[in-house]
Amino acid sequence: MNPLWLDDLAVGDRFRTDEYEITQEEILAFAGRYDPQPFHLDEEAAAGSFFQGLAASGWHTAAVTMRLIVTSGLPIATGIIGAGVELSWPSPTRPGDVVHAEITVTEITPSRSKPDRGFVTIGYETVTRTGEIRQRTTATLLMFTRPSRPSPSDAPRS
Amino acid sequence: MNPLWLDDLAVGDRFRTDEYEITQEEILAFAGRYDPQPFHLDEEAAAGSFFQGLAASGWHTAAVTMRLIVTSGLPIATGIIGAGVELSWPSPTRPGDVVHAEITVTEITPSRSKPDRGFVTIGYETVTRTGEIRQRTTATLLMFTRPSRPSPSDAPRS
Numbered sequence: 001m002n003p004l005w006l007d008d009l010a011v012g013d014r015f016r017t018d019e020y021e022i023t024q025e026e027i028l029a030f031a032g033r034y035d036p037q038p039f040h041l042d043e044e045a046a047a048g049s050f051f052q053g054l055a056a057s058g059w060h061t062a063a064v065t066m067r068l069i070v071t072s073g074l075p076i077a078t079g080i081i082g083a084g085v086e087l088s089w090p091s092p093t094r095p096g097d098v099v100h101a102e103i104t105v106t107e108i109t110p111s112r113s114k115p116d117r118g119f120v121t122i123g124y125e126t127v128t129r130t131g132e133i134r135q136r137t138t139a140t141l142l143m144f145t146r147p148s149r150p151s152p153s154d155a156p157r158s
Numbered sequence: 159m160n161p162l163w164l165d166d167l168a169v170g171d172r173f174r175t176d177e178y179e180i181t182q183e184e185i186l187a188f189a190g191r192y193d194p195q196p197f198h199l200d201e202e203a204a205a206g207s208f209f210q211g212l213a214a215s216g217w218h219t220a221a222v223t224m225r226l227i228v229t230s231g232l233p234i235a236t237g238i239i240g241a242g243v244e245l246s247w248p249s250p251t252r253p254g255d256v257v258h259a260e261i262t263v264t265e266i267t268p269s270r271s272k273p274d275r276g277f278v279t280i281g282y283e284t285v286t287r288t289g290e291i292r293q294r295t296t297a298t299l300l301m302f303t304r305p306s307r308p309s310p311s312d313a314p315r316s
Contacts, residue, residue, distance in 0.1 A: 034221035037228055037237045050239055050300070058240050059224050063192035063217045070195055079195045081208055082216050088242035142208070 003077035005146035006108070006118050015103040017068035019129075022056055024095035030060040055092035061099075061135045062087060065126045068101045074122070081142040083119060093134045099126050106138075117144045161235035163304035164266070164276050173261040175226035177287075180214055182253035188218040213250035219257075219293045220245060223284045226259045232280070239300040241277060251292045257284050264296075275302045 002008075031040030035057035038045035046054040070080060093099070107121035120143050126135035160166075189198035193215035196203035204212040228238060251257070265279035278301050284293035 030221075034225045035228055036225070039237060050236065057221075057224070058243075059217070059221045063188075063215075063221065066215070066217050067192045067194070070193055078208065079197060082247065084244070084246035085216075086242070086244045089240065 003075050004143075005077050006110075006120065006143040007146050009105050009108060009120055009143070011105055011108055013105040015073050017101045017103070018072040019098050019100045020064050020068055021096065021098045022060070022064060022093055024054065027054065027056045027060065027093075027095055030063070031057050035059055051092050053092075054095055056094070056097075058087075058089045058093075058135070061089065061093045061126060062137075064099065065101050065124070065135055065137065068099075068126075069103065069124065073101055073103055073124075076141070076143060077146075078144050083140045083142055085137060085139045087135055087137045089135050090133050097134065098129050099134060101126050115145070117142060119143070161233050162301075163235050164268075164278065164301040165304050167263050167266060167278055167301070169263055169266055171263040173231050175259045175261070176230040177256050177258045178222050178226055179254065179256045180218070180222060180251055182212065185212065185214045185218065185251075185253055188221070189215050193217055209250050211250075212253055214252070214255075216245075216247045216251075216293070219247065219251045219284060220295075222257065223259050223282070223293055223295065226257075226284075227261065227282065231259055231261055231282075234299070234301060235304075236302050241298045241300055243295060243297045245293055245295045247293050248291050255292065256287050257292060259284050273303070275300060277301070 028041060031037070039049040039051045039055055040046070040057050043054050074080060101124050103122050103124040105120060106123050108118060110118035120141045122139055122141065124137050124139070125133050126137070127133055186199060189195070197207040197209045197213055198204070198215050201212050232238060259282050261280050261282040263278060264281050266276060268276040278299045280297055280299065282295050282297070283291050285291055
């Protein structure tokens with residue numbers, strides 16, 4: 001897909017990423033490093049927890065979702081620069097989940113002070129093959145307008 | 159610290175985590191796996207980007223912050239179970255940043271239907287040694303009340 005500039009997007013545009021399998025091995029490795037809690041690390045402890053079985057860290061689901069969006073979702077010319085994010089995890093990510101993300105552009109706000117940029121709000125869901133939603137996200141991204149090529153009338157006059 | 163139950167917290171309670179150094183090596187490893195964009199992976203490309211230098215993925219900052227809270231911030235008896243989160247990154251995390259998190263309890267809402275649990279809203283900031291705020295977060299956590307020991311009057315009557 002061609003790189004996207006602010007001018008290329010419209011409210012309602014939709015994108016769908018490739019898929020990613022979240023293995024038990026990866027769940028344990030991520031949690032061991034960044035979210036070392038028993039329900040993310042140990043099957044037996046997880047069985048007796050609120051999650052009733054091993055669950056990925058929500059931050060792991062968020063990181064995998066970001067990878068999907070960066071590599072196959074939204075080819076923004078100047079990169080995905082997040083200003084703010086809201087997320088929730090309606091159900092726990094389980095070992096072996098194969099997820100993709102579905103993205104919708106919900107709002108576009110050109111900057112009032114800087115005409116070369118604006119904020120784009122997207123909503124995206126991280127979904128399993130059986131349609132279970134593992135993460136709901138709303139993110140506001142900073143985007144830039146397509147750089148204009150100098151035209152003859154822009155040339156210095158003297 | 160003793161494990162915390164819902165009954166142990168009050169609005170205004172504050173906690174401060176240990177510190178964590180975010181190295182360039184870890185920034186590159188995290189970004190390579192979960193946020194492979196040039197400004198997180200390549201110093202030269204980053205210098206010419208919006209970030210004007212190598213910056214950690216915001217999701218990396220979020221993951222490190224979670225580690226700090228789990229290991230030294232908030233020893234919740236039943237674990238940190240996030241229902242929803244809002245976050246923003248006021249400044250980019252840089253290689254060599256040594257960060258900690260400062261947590262404040264802002265709201266406590268007992269469940270109306272299930273007396274053994276409630277939602278606790280916390281605000282936390284991820285801060286460098288020089289006071290720069292790398293991440294601002296508001297999170298709603300599910301917590302449980304301290305299990306009561308059966309008293310003689312709870313014994314079955316017949």
